[in-house]
Amino acid sequence: MTKRFTALFSHRQDQPARAHQERDDMKRSLSLLALLLLLPSVVAANEKNSRPPNVVLIMADDLGYHELGCYGQKWIKTPNIDRIAAQGIRFTQFYSGNAVCAPARCCLMTGKHPGHAFIRTNNAAKHLHHLASKFGWEFDGQRPIPDDEVTLAEVLKQKGYATAAIGKWGLGHFGTSGDPNKQGFDLFYGFNCQRHAHNHYPRFLWRNHKKEVLPGNDRTLNGETYSQDKFTEVALEFIRENKDRPFFLYLPFAIPHLSIQAPEKSVAEYRGKIPEEDYKHKGYLQHPTPRAGYAAMITHMDRDIGKILSLVGKLGLNDETLVIFTSDNGPTYERLGGSDSEFFESAGPMRGLKGSLYEGGIRVPLVAKWPGHIKPDSTSDHLCAFWDLMPTIAQLAGTKTPKGIDGISFAPTLLGEPGKQKEHDYLYWEFPSYGGQQAVRMGKWKGIRQNMLKKNNPDPLRIELYDLDADIGETNDVAQANPDVVERIRTAMKEAHDPSELFPIKPIDGTQQ
Known part of the structure; x- marks a missing residue:
């Protein structure tokens, strides 16, 4: 390609039509050379952009x-x-x-x-x-x-x-x-x-x-x-x-x-x-x-x-x-x-x-x-x-x-x-240790069950409810004042739990929660 450029620059033609043709060929060749010279960096940039x-x-x-x-x-x-x-x-x-x-x-x-x-x-x-x-x-x-x-x-x-x-x-x-x-x-x-x-x-x-x-x-x-x-x-x-x-x-x-x-x-x-x-x-x-x-x-x-x-x-x-x-x-x-x-x-x-x-x-x-x-x-x-x-x-x-x-x-x-951004309807946890626990985060609400596996717990399915916007320390249980929210959280706890033979939580492994 370089030899062709040398010939195009050094060769003179007396005929105008031929001269125009040579100039067009030269421009096309120069463009092609420029593209080839840029190709490695373009490829590298594309590879960088496409690389995960x-x-x-x-x-x-x-x-x-x-x-x-x-x-x-x-x-x-x-x-x-x-x-x-x-x-x-x-x-x-x-x-x-x-x-x-x-x-x-x-x-x-x-x-x-x-x-x-x-x-x-x-x-x-x-x-x-x-x-x-x-x-x-x-x-x-x-x-x-x-x-x-x-x-x-x-x-x-x-x-x-x-x-x-x-x-x-x-x-x-x-x-x-x-x-x-x-x-x-x-x-x-x-x-x-x-x-x-x-x-x-x-x-x-x-x-x-x-x-x-x-x-x-x-x-x-x-x-x-x-x-x-x-x-x-x-x-x-x-x-x-x-x-x-x-x-x-x-x-x-x-x-x-x-x-x-x-x-x-x-x-x-x-x-x-x-x-x-x-x-x-x-x-x-x-x-x-x-x-x-x-x-x-x-x-x-x-x-x-x-x-x-x-x-x-x-x-x-x-x-x-x-x-x-x-x-x-x-x-x-x-x-x-x-x-x-x-x-x-x-x-x-x-x-x-x-x-x-x-x-x-x-x-x-x-x-x-x-x-x-x-x-x-x-x-x-x-x-x-x-x-x-x-x-x-x-x-x-x-x-x-x-x-x-x-x-x-x-x-x-x-x-x-x-x-x-898609949002979760709720986040769910269960943990069959430290007494046995379940929790749901649903918007500003946090529902939690504690001591589900402790003996003599009279109500292992009781849900505590906290408004985290107002009470990040989970100190004020507002379950009684918000029974509709408690029921939504109870439903979430039920649908999110798949029983595990290795890690059972008996109070919720049955049909009643």
Whole structure:
């Protein structure tokens, strides 16, 4: 082509018609050359625009709604998570899947609310202990989700995503149907069993089916290798290795779940600056300065999140990466393990903590950023929950979700298109533990049943009713004054509950509710 341009420029013709023809040929050739020269950048731009977003989904463990700076925390510093909120959106009415670890994670991974989800409470897989020696388990793990459950990772594999789960799994051990490598994840690294995660200086972590021994750790208060640091290290490796293709990085960190443990450098930031107080220690390892230690865990995690955000930026992936941060349920209760949710006002003005279907046990933080797509420094009061994450991420990735899920995509809210946002008629929870509970959020109304499984409860089906617009602390039961609302909530509780043989709630498993 270049030789043709040279000939066209150097060749002269005396005949006018021929000269015009040559000039037209030259213009066409120049246009073609320009197109060819631009083609690589055009193709690259089109590929960039058509590539589905990378997804980094970070989940803390037992972090309260009020334990982040962007949600009003005074003592604990979380500048990097706050930056996600500042550069994106902060949700004020987002809910976990349930009040404790495993059932919440099941809702997130499968897009189903607790009335349909397979896992509905924490439940050790002791019935599978015969597999321990075969697969090298030291902890039994939790009851596994079955093969026919479709996870968020499997949904994204349809679009060619590289997938990793790094942190705490809790939905089935290796060698079972809940094995994360059988549920759509190319890489799993961390704690498979949540009991294993009760110490942040473990003797080993799992890399897929292999144990990775951590020298210098013996499951005491301190050690040589902090598990959180390993999670971050492997997450950074995964991002680097998959920077040229869409990736899904699921980071269910084990912080700030007990035991209270953090490297000395992180604890030193708070020691002497946060007042300590005598208390009666119960459960988990005892930390000498538990409030400072607890704050240090969260700030240490926040710093690691900063490293992840920094790498995404250095690789030029900011505009192609959706980052989401949330927590699996509310904060810990009764100074267990030295925790102090009252001092930190961990649940803010809300009633209840971990294990409770009152607001403090299930309303959790959610912040997200995606430059060029999510408006910076925005806030949403859209009602949504863990089971909405699957259809939301699937829509943004351009892939399909399985039939029978309960989630509704809130992608329109993320993208600043509220007119396109579909709403839930209600959000539903059930929890066959901590006395047995049911709850429904319906607009401003919150209906809840408590102590459904306690002996000698004269009315296990009684519904408490709260107007959350006027009473976020759920202190004033207005059921008697609003019988029509109570009946609507009773109907919702009945239609949302599918009985489970594994997790029965006898008062509602029959026809009368």
